[in-house]
Amino acid sequence: MSLSIPINLAVEDDLSEAVLTKMLPARYDVGVCYKKGGFGYLKKKIRGFNDASNSMPFLVLTDLDMGECAPVLIEEWLPVPVHHNLLFRVTVREVESWVLADHDRFAKFLGIRKTLVPVNVDTIDDPKEYLINLARGSRSRDLREDIVPAKGSTAKQGPGYNDRLVSFVREFWDPCEAMRNSPSLARTIRAVENFQPEWDH
Amino acid sequence: MIVSHITLKNWRNFQSVDVDLGNRVFLVGPNASGKSNFLDVFRFLRDITNPGGGLQKAISDRGGIPKIRCLAARRESDVEIEVSLAETATKETSWRYAIGIEQEGHGHRNTYLTYEQVWEGNQQILNRPDNADEKDRLRLTQTNLEQISLNQPFRDISNFFDSVQYLHLVPQLVRYPHAFPGPGIPGDPYGQNFLERVARTRKDTRQARLRKIEEALRVAVPHLKQLTDIKDKSGIPHLEATYKHWRPKGAKQREDQFSDGTLRLIGLLWALLDGDSLLLLEEPELSLNSGIVSKLPALMHQLQRQKRSRQRRQVILSTHSADLLSDEGIGGEEVLILSPSAEGTGVKVASSIREIRDLLEGGLSIADAVLPRTVRQMELGAFK
Numbered sequence: 256m257s258l259s260i261p262i263n264l265a266v267e268d269d270l271s272e273a274v275l276t277k278m279l280p281a282r283y284d285v286g287v288c289y290k291k292g293g294f295g296y297l298k299k300k301i302r303g304f305n306d307a308s309n310s311m312p313f314l315v316l317t318d319l320d321m322g323e324c325a326p327v328l329i330e331e332w333l334p335v336p337v338h339h340n341l342l343f344r345v346t347v348r349e350v351e352s353w354v355l356a357d358h359d360r361f362a363k364f365l366g367i368r369k370t371l372v373p374v375n376v377d378t379i380d381d382p383k384e385y386l387i388n389l390a391r392g393s394r395s396r397d398l399r400e401d402i403v404p405a406k407g408s409t410a411k412q413g414p415g416y417n418d419r420l421v422s423f424v425r426e427f428w429d430p431c432e433a434m435r436n437s438p439s440l441a442r443t444i445r446a447v448e449n450f451q452p453e454w455d456h
Numbered sequence: 457m458i459v460s461h462i463t464l465k466n467w468r469n470f471q472s473v474d475v476d477l478g479n480r481v482f483l484v485g486p487n488a489s490g491k492s493n494f495l496d497v498f499r500f501l502r503d504i505t506n507p508g509g510g511l512q513k514a515i516s517d518r519g520g521i522p523k524i525r526c527l528a529a530r531r532e533s534d535v536e537i538e539v540s541l542a543e544t545a546t547k548e549t550s551w552r553y554a555i556g557i558e559q560e561g562h563g564h565r566n567t568y569l570t571y572e573q574v575w576e577g578n579q580q581i582l583n584r585p586d587n588a589d590e591k592d593r594l595r596l597t598q599t600n601l602e603q604i605s606l607n608q609p610f611r612d613i614s615n616f617f618d619s620v621q622y623l624h625l626v627p628q629l630v631r632y633p634h635a636f637p638g639p640g641i642p643g644d645p646y647g648q649n650f651l652e653r654v655a656r657t658r659k660d661t662r663q664a665r666l667r668k669i670e671e672a673l674r675v676a677v678p679h680l681k682q683l684t685d686i687k688d689k690s691g692i693p694h695l696e697a698t699y700k701h702w703r704p705k706g707a708k709q710r711e712d713q714f715s716d717g718t719l720r721l722i723g724l725l726w727a728l729l730d731g732d733s734l735l736l737l738e739e740p741e742l743s744l745n746s747g748i749v750s751k752l753p754a755l756m757h758q759l760q761r762q763k764r765s766r767q768r769r770q771v772i773l774s775t776h777s778a779d780l781l782s783d784e785g786i787g788g789e790e791v792l793i794l795s796p797s798a799e800g801t802g803v804k805v806a807s808s809i810r811e812i813r814d815l816l817e818g819g820l821s822i823a824d825a826v827l828p829r830t831v832r833q834m835e836l837g838a839f840k
Contacts, residue, residue, distance in 0.1 A: 292782045292821065397761070408787035409807045409816040414480070414757035416785050 258282075260452055265289040265297055265304055265315040269417045271350045273424040275316055278440075279447060286311065294318065301332050301343075308340035312452045315341065316443075318349040321380075325439070339453045342446060347439040351382035354420060355389075356433035356440055364423050366394040376437050386420075387412065457541050457616050458770035459498070459734060460549060465536035465556075466526040468493035471800035478545045478790055479760060480753070481772040482781065482822070485794030486832045490801040491774035494794065495622065495736045497537060498772070501553075502620040503642060510602045511557070515567050517642070521559040528800035534558035534570045541616060544767050551576060551613050555599060568596040574610050581609055621731060624738035625650065625723035627716040647723055651711065654685055654726065655693035669725045670697075672755070676748050677718050681706065695722065716743040728759040728771075737773035741780050749779040753786055776830075781823035788816045791826060 263286045266272045294317050304313045322328045325345035356376045362369035379385050390402040401415030434441040464473040469490040483491045503514035538554035556570035574582035589595045600606040607614045625647035633648045670683040682698045695711040720743045741749040760768045788807030806812050815825035
């Protein structure tokens with residue numbers, strides 16, 4: 256049996272944190288989660304995380320959004336060699352697609368038909384908008400009010416969006432089920448499963 | 457019911473205000489822009505309707521008309537307040553209440569109503585001064601709103617104003633209420649009698665609320681358990697919790713040992729659970745860790761939902777916090793920007809400003825799009 260691996264997280268938002276926490280195998284022991292709203296903070300601090308990986312492994316997760324592909328993003332953010340202990344992962348295109356990837360449970364959570372969720376979620380251009388549109392069809396008024404922004408609002412998400420999705424991920428979301436529908440999630444899960452930190456002595 | 461619209465003339469530092477309000481309203485602006493003065497309108501209306509209150513007391517408690525009237529106001533102008541009330545944010549206005557107040561230019565400098573008007577829907581049901589007022593000018597020193605014998609046709613309005621709550625809890629006052637003797641402030645805004653209020657609440661309601669609060673505190677203050685209220689030997693109410701440490705039973709702590717943040721959070725959560733009328737909050741972010749502050753808007757949204765009526769309780773709050781305003785679920789239509797100028801402070805809905813609307817459409821949060829407009833730099837040169 257291997258020893259537990261200490262690791263720090265660096266993510267864009269609460270939902271990404273919830274997804275990583277649920278996804279990490281039990282042998283990981285999460286320390287600090289660095290999160291300051293959005294990718295700007297991560298992009299600015301990534302070199303610091305890379306340097307700090309010497310003494311503590313880091314798992315950084317960011318959204319590809321409309322970017323070309325993950326390797327290009329990594330190369331652009333971190334033009335220096337990526338430390339072995341820095342796991343730099345990119346969701347295609349947003350963490351919402353990983354949430355949607357567990358079709359059955361997500362459809363059940365919203366109370367909608369599961370055929371409404373596409374098979375390969377990595378092909379959805381704007382997963383967040385897609386998810387919110389699915390929630391519009393939910394039978395639960397409370398869920399709709401929380402996830403969907405009010406009519407005429409400039410907000411891009413409802414007032415209880417994070418709360419609802421974070422609790423869905425914590426309570427129901429199954430990464431093993433979800434990885435079948437998202438190649439980018441599958442790659443991340445495999446990377447995390449195979450990871451062994453290297454320590455400087 | 458919620459206040460769906462408000463217009464003000466010459467109220468404190470506002471010469472003229474005319475804005476819509478929704479279920480949640482976030483007031484932002486630099487220091488001394490008038491955020492508390494804006495909240496004070498609703499407290500003023502409450503003070504008029506409160507038993508033992510009334511127009512004259514509400515004015516004298518505030519230091520008289522010269523303190524209330526906008527300094528930027530031109531001569532001979534009265535103070536005017538008009539509010540529209542609606543069942544919910546999406547429904548039509550059900551009530552409209554308007555008053556004008558002025559001070560005599562000479563003599564005793566008494567304060568009189570210049571008018572008092574009430575509309576039920578589109579129909580006006582009160583229009584003063586009427587004949588009786590013309591005959592007896594003294595009648596204009598009181599509103600019909602404050603008089604039970606006269607406000608029966610619009611009792612809903614006076615009940616609504618009467619139950620407005622304002623909270624700006626000062627932890628030191630909660631801990632040491634007896635160190636600050638005196639008559640206390642109407643409505644107990646600073647929490648001096650907070651513990652008594654908790655103790656006066658019906659037992660099952662009180663216990664249910666404290667359980668909910670303990671649940672919410674679980675993440676913020678994980679070592680605090682079993683939050684209950686007790687009375688000491690002299691009958692003075694206290695809050696008590698078990699502070700978990702390495703000893704199996706933990707240790708009991710009372711409110712005077714709670715941290716500022718814990719007390720403020722308990723007060724805030726209690727206020728959110730207490731009642732269903734308009735709640736005014738002054739900088740709820742004070743003393744709280746940024747991780748908790750960023751969750752406050754969602755928490756308010758969750759607790760605003762009324763179990764029985766499916767209506768939402770209205771919350772109006774002032775804030776300087778970027779963490780609070782970073783919540784992407786806050787829309788530009790929920791934010792009022794207060795900008796001071798030589799003509800008094802102007803109030804605008806954030807999304808009505810084209811530039812801000814564009815920034816929000818472009819994916820910026822309220823904190824990113826709005827707060828830079830409220831920042832003022834302090835010159836440190838004088839301290840060198």
